Amino acid sequence: MNERPPEIVKFDNVGLRYGTDPEVLSDLSFTLFPGSFYFLTGASGAGKTSLLKLLYLAQRPSRGSIRMFGKDMITLPRQKLPDFRRRLGVVFQNFRLVPHLSAFDNVALPLRLAGTDEAKVVKAVSDMLEWVGLSHRAQAGPATMSGGEQQRVAIARAVIARPQMLIADEPTGNVDPDMALKLLRLFEALNNRVGTTVIVATHDVHLLKKVPESLIMRLHKGRLSDPTGALRYPPQPKSRPAPRKGAA
Amino acid sequence: MKGSVTAKLLPQTRFGGPIPWVIAILIALVVIAAAGGLSLRNLAENARADLSDAVTVQIVEADENARNAQAEAAAEALGNSRLVTSVRVVPEAELEQLLAPWLGESAVSEDVPIPALIDVELTREANAQEIAQLQTALDEALEPLGGSARIDAQSEWLRPVYDALAALQYLALALIALVSFATAAAVWLAARSAFANHRDTVEIIHLLGGTDRQVTRVFQRSVVRDAAFGAFVGLILGLAAVWLLGQQFAALDSGMVGGGGLDVVDWAVIGAVPVAGVLLALITGRITIGLALKSML
Numbered sequence: 424m425n426e427r428p429p430e431i432v433k434f435d436n437v438g439l440r441y442g443t444d445p446e447v448l449s450d451l452s453f454t455l456f457p458g459s460f461y462f463l464t465g466a467s468g469a470g471k472t473s474l475l476k477l478l479y480l481a482q483r484p485s486r487g488s489i490r491m492f493g494k495d496m497i498t499l500p501r502q503k504l505p506d507f508r509r510r511l512g513v514v515f516q517n518f519r520l521v522p523h524l525s526a527f528d529n530v531a532l533p534l535r536l537a538g539t540d541e542a543k544v545v546k547a548v549s550d551m552l553e554w555v556g557l558s559h560r561a562q563a564g565p566a567t568m569s570g571g572e573q574q575r576v577a578i579a580r581a582v583i584a585r586p587q588m589l590i591a592d593e594p595t596g597n598v599d600p601d602m603a604l605k606l607l608r609l610f611e612a613l614n615n616r617v618g619t620t621v622i623v624a625t626h627d628v629h630l631l632k633k634v635p636e637s638l639i640m641r642l643h644k645g646r647l648s649d650p651t652g653a654l655r656y657p658p659q660p661k662s663r664p665a666p667r668k669g670a671a
Numbered sequence: 672m673k674g675s676v677t678a679k680l681l682p683q684t685r686f687g688g689p690i691p692w693v694i695a696i697l698i699a700l701v702v703i704a705a706a707g708g709l710s711l712r713n714l715a716e717n718a719r720a721d722l723s724d725a726v727t728v729q730i731v732e733a734d735e736n737a738r739n740a741q742a743e744a745a746a747e748a749l750g751n752s753r754l755v756t757s758v759r760v761v762p763e764a765e766l767e768q769l770l771a772p773w774l775g776e777s778a779v780s781e782d783v784p785i786p787a788l789i790d791v792e793l794t795r796e797a798n799a800q801e802i803a804q805l806q807t808a809l810d811e812a813l814e815p816l817g818g819s820a821r822i823d824a825q826s827e828w829l830r831p832v833y834d835a836l837a838a839l840q841y842l843a844l845a846l847i848a849l850v851s852f853a854t855a856a857a858v859w860l861a862a863r864s865a866f867a868n869h870r871d872t873v874e875i876i877h878l879l880g881g882t883d884r885q886v887t888r889v890f891q892r893s894v895v896r897d898a899a900f901g902a903f904v905g906l907i908l909g910l911a912a913v914w915l916l917g918q919q920f921a922a923l924d925s926g927m928v929g930g931g932g933l934d935v936v937d938w939a940v941i942g943a944v945p946v947a948g949v950l951l952a953l954i955t956g957r958i959t960i961g962l963a964l965k966s967m968l
Contacts (some may be wrong), residue, residue, distance in 0.1 A: 481878055483968060501968060502883065509880035519875050523682045536881045580879075 425637030429493060430454045431480065431588060431620050440472055447473045447487065448645045455535060455622070457587070460614045462631050463624040465642035471624040472516055472592055478622065479513045479590050480504055488651055492587070503616065508535055511621075515593045518577040525578045526552065527561040527633030533584040551579045554609070555628040556602075570597040582613060588614060588620040607633050680876065680889045681869055690861040694901025697854045698948045701847050701907025703916075705941050706933065708843030714931035715836040723796040728789040729807065730820045735784075741818035742787040746849040748812035754793050757790065761788040774968030797824065834848055839890070851951060858952045862959040863895055883964045890960045891953060902945030909944070 427572060431515045432455035448470045452578060457463065465471050476482040480496065481586040489496040492604050494505060499507070512533075520529045531548045537549075555575040565573055574597045581589060595603035611634060613619040621633060623630075730744055732738035746758045774783060798807070802824055809820045866873065873886050875880050920931070933941070 479878060481874070481968065500966075504968070505877075505880045505882045508878060511880075512880060519871070519878075521872050521875055522679065523680070523872075532876070533879045536876065536879055536885060 429457070430490070431492060433490040434477075435488045435490075436482045437477065439470075439477065439482065439484045439488060448484075451487070452645050453647060453649075454638070455588075455620060457620055458614065458656045459620055460611065460634055461620075461622045461638045461640055462626070462634070462637050463622060463640045463642065464626060466626065466629070469643055471626075472643040473645075474594050475513075475622070475624055478588075479511050480508055481512075485537075508613060509533070509584065510587040512581035512584065514581045514589075514591035516578050516592040516596075519566075520573055520575045520576055520580075523560045525564055526557055526568065526572075529565070529576055530579045531582055533580060537556040537584060538581040543565055547583060548579075551583050554653055555579050555606075571599065571602065575602070575606075576596055578609070582609065585613070585617055586619060589622070591621070591623045593625055594623060595625070595627070603630070604633060610634075629668045681865070682875065683838060686728065688861070688897070690857060691897045691901040691904070694782050694854060694898055694948065694952065695904035697850050697857070698902045698905025698945055699908035699912065700905075701854075701944050701948070702851050702906060702941055703842045703912050704846040704850070705944055706909070706913040706937075707838050707916075708847070709933055709937040710931040711836050711840050711843065713933065713937070716839075717931075718829065719833065722829055724823050726791045726793065726797065726805070727823045727825060728820050729789060729823065730777055730787040730789075730813075730818060731944060732785075732787070732818055734785045737816070737818065738784075738787050741813050741816050741820070742789060742952065743817075744812045744816055745809050745820050746789055747807065748808050749789065749791055752808060754797060754805070755791055757792040758916045759790045772896045823829050832852060854948060855951055855955045856964065858894060858955040859959050861897070862890060862956045864965045865890060865893060866960060873964075879968065883961070886959055886964060887960045891956055894956035895949060895953055898949045898956075899945075902948040904949070906942075906945045910941075913941075957964075 428448070432453075432483070434451045434453050437448065437620075439445045440446045444457050451474070463474065478491075480491075482495065485523070492510060494539065497549055521532065522603065524532070527548055530551055531544050534544045535541075536548060543637040549558070549561075552561050555578065557572060557575055560568060560572060563572075565576070574594065577592055578591070591610070595606055598606065607623075607630070608624065610621050614621045622652070625631075631637065686688055698939050728749065730738060730741050730745060732741055742760050749755050754950045766788060770785065802809065802822055806822050808818075809822065876886055876889075
C-alpha cells in the first residue's frame with residue numbers, strides 16, 4: 424500500500440466568477456501531489472487559464488477553499504503571498520515579459536527578487552539562456568524578439584529558480600516541434616531530477632503522448648473530469664508509479 | 672534586489688514628463704514665499720527692537736527762543752527719569768533735512784515754524800501708565816515756561832504697520848501650506864498615473880514573488896528622482912527671484928526695509944525647502960503606491 428504524501432495543492436468545491444458573470448469554474452475538487460506531471464486539457468474557453476490563475480495565486484476563488492503547500496490560501500494575508508509565489512514557476516500564456524528589460528534581466532528577475540547574490544544570478548541566467556538557445560539574444564528586449572524567443576525567455580524565467588511547482592499555460596504554442604520537445608524534456612528533467620510538480624495547460628493532444636508518465640486533467644465548461652485518475656490518490660499514470668516520497 | 676536593477680524596472684523618462692517641472696515651479700514659489708515671510712519677520716522684529724523702547728517728544732512753539740528753552744527744560748526733566756537711558760534734542764538742521772523732501776525750501780525758511788523734537792531712549796518698552804508719568808513730568812517742567820509737550824510712543828503709531836507685516840507673514844505661511852498641498856497632490860496624481868501605466872509590470876513582479884516593499888521601492892526611486900530634479904531647479908529659480916527682489920528693495924535705500932535682510936539661519940531654512948519638498952514627495956509617493964498595491968492581490 425502506498426503511503427500518502429502531503430498534497431501540494433488541494434481544491435475543495437472551488438468556484439470562480441468574474442464580477443456578476445456566471446461561474447467560469449464550478450465545483451472543482453481535486454488534489455495534486457508533489458513530484459507529479461500533470462497536463463490540463465480542454466477546449467478554448469473551458470477555463471484552463473482561470474484555473475491556472477488560481478494555482479499561481481493571481482486570483483482568489485469566489486467560493487470553496489484552496490490549500491497549497493499545506494496552507495489555506497483563502498485566509499492567507501496578501502503580504503505573505505510572495506513567499507508562496509516564490510515556490511512557483513509560471514509560464515504565462517502571453518509570456519508577460521517586462522517590456523523594458525532585456526532577455527537576461529527578465530530571466531534574472533525571480534532570482535533578484537529573491538535576493539540571490541548577483542554573481543550567482545549571472546552564472547545561472549547565462550547557463551539558462553544558453554540552454555534555451557538564446558545566449559546571443561541576452562541583451563535583446565522583448566519587443567525585438569520573435570514569439571518563439573519570447574516564449575523561451577518566459578520558460579527560462581519560470582524555471583530559473585528551481586520552483587517546487589511549475590505552471591505553464593500553453594508553453595509550446597509558439598515554438599517549432601523540435602523546440603517544443605526540448606522544452607518538454609526540460610520540464611520532465613525538472614520533474615524527475617528536482618521533484619518539481621509540473622502542470623502544463625495545453626489543447627494540443629499530441630503533446631500528451633510526449634510525456635507518457637503524465638497525468639491528465641480535463642476541463643469542460645468549467646468543470647473537471649478525471650480521465651486518467653490523476654485526481655485520485657494514488658495517481659495512476661500510464662507507466663510510472665506514484666510520485667517519489669518527499670520529492671518536493 | 673539591487674538598486675540599479677530596481678531602477679530598470681520602469682522606463683527612464685529623462686525628466687520628459689510634466690511632474691519635475693511642476694514641482695520646480697511649486698518649490699520656487701515656496702522658496703520665494705519662505706524668503707518673503709522670513710524677511711518680513713526680520714523687518715518687523717528689527718523695527719520693533721528699534722522703536723519699542725523709544726519715544727519722541729514734540730514741542731510746538733512758534734518762537735524759536737522759547738522753543739529752545741522749553742526743549743532744554745524737557746530734556747532735563749526726561750533725564751531725571753529712571754526709565755530713560757538717553758535724551759537727544761534733534762538739531763534743527765537735521766529736522767530741516769528730514770522735512771526738506773516734503774516742504775522744500777520752506778523747511779529752511781523762518782515762515783514755517785518747525786517743532787522741536789526730542790528722541791528719548793528708554794530702558795525697555797514703556798506701558799501706557801509709564802508714558803503718562805513721563806507726560807506729567809514734562810507738563811510740570813514746562814508749566815513755568817508756559818509751554819507744553821506731547822509724547823509719541825513710536826511703537827504705537829507703528830502698530831498698524833506691525834499688524835500689516837504680521838498679516839503678510841501669515842499670508843506667506845498660508846501660501847507655503849497651499850503650495851505644499853499642491854506638491855503632494857501633483858506627486859499623488861503622478862504616482863497614480865505611473866502605477867496605472869505600469870500595472871502590468873507590477874503584476875508580473877508580484878507573480879514572480881516580488882513584495883509590496885520591492886514594488887514601492889521601484890516607484891519611490893522614480894518619484895524621488897523627479898522630485899529631486901524639480902526641487903533643485905525650483906531652488907535655483909526661487910533664489911534668482913529672491914536675489915532680484917532683494918536688489919530692488921535694496922535700491923530703495925530705506926532704513927526700515929534694510930532691516931528685512933536674511934541671516935544665515937534664514938538661508939539654511941530656505942535651503943531646506945527643496946529637501947522638505949523631496950521628503951514630501953517621497954512620503955506621498957509611498958502612501959499612494961501603498962494604497963494602490965492594496966487593491967491588488
